[in-house]
Amino acid sequence: MTQSQKANTPRLIKKYPNRRLYDTHTSAYITLADVKQLVLDNEDFEVVDAKTSQDLTRSILLQIILEEESGGMPIFSSMALRQIIRFYGHSMQGVMGSFLDKNIQAFMEIQERVVEQSKGLYGPQFGPEAWNQFMNVQTPILQTMMNNYIDQSKNLFVQMQDQMQDQTRSMFNVFPFVSPTPPDEDKKK
Numbered sequence: 001m002t003q004s005q006k007a008n009t010p011r012l013i014k015k016y017p018n019r020r021l022y023d024t025h026t027s028a029y030i031t032l033a034d035v036k037q038l039v040l041d042n043e044d045f046e047v048v049d050a051k052t053s054q055d056l057t058r059s060i061l062l063q064i065i066l067e068e069e070s071g072g073m074p075i076f077s078s079m080a081l082r083q084i085i086r087f088y089g090h091s092m093q094g095v096m097g098s099f100l101d102k103n104i105q106a107f108m109e110i111q112e113r114v115v116e117q118s119k120g121l122y123g124p125q126f127g128p129e130a131w132n133q134f135m136n137v138q139t140p141i142l143q144t145m146m147n148n149y150i151d152q153s154k155n156l157f158v159q160m161q162d163q164m165q166d167q168t169r170s171m172f173n174v175f176p177f178v179s180p181t182p183p184d185e186d187k188k189k
Helices: 003-008 032-040 057-070 078-087 093-122 128-172 183-188
Strands: 011-015 021-023 028-030 045-049
Touching (some): 032 057, 045 057, 093 128
Parallel strands (some): 011 045
16 A cells, blocks of 8 residues: 555554454554544544444544543533434434534634634734633634524524425415415414
8 A cells, every 4th residue: 555545544443342442553552532632633533343344433433522521511511412312313314414514614614713813913922821811702702603603594594494385385286185375374364
């Protein structure tokens, strides 16, 4: 395998029945903390079952999230977790996954821009302590901006849903067995 092929191939981690993780790149056993560090370092990796070669990457990532959520400052509230669970098996499950992916990506892009802008303003001496102070001031502003973004997204989704209902209604109005007005509007009359 050439050097460029190795660079394009995700790092392979094998999970053994004894629950141990083996990093084939370093030829050593690693922990979930090490896998978390790979994520933080933007390393591309794949976790597979050592016997079956089944992809276990998502399962390992979920374990890391569970450990982080059990720690001091969880990201997900109980209400948010309940809402996510309610989407499993729902017709909107695929839409919800895509929505979360795109919003997390948008948030990451915003974060990268803020970091780049702060480096431009304050230079390389802008260390972790200065960054924490900066974020303490900026967090309320960022939260307001994100809330506005979510409100706009919600409004656009409601508009899209209304348009889809109108299109469906007009499409099915040509059939003689379909009432031209929805049942709710019949009750109002």
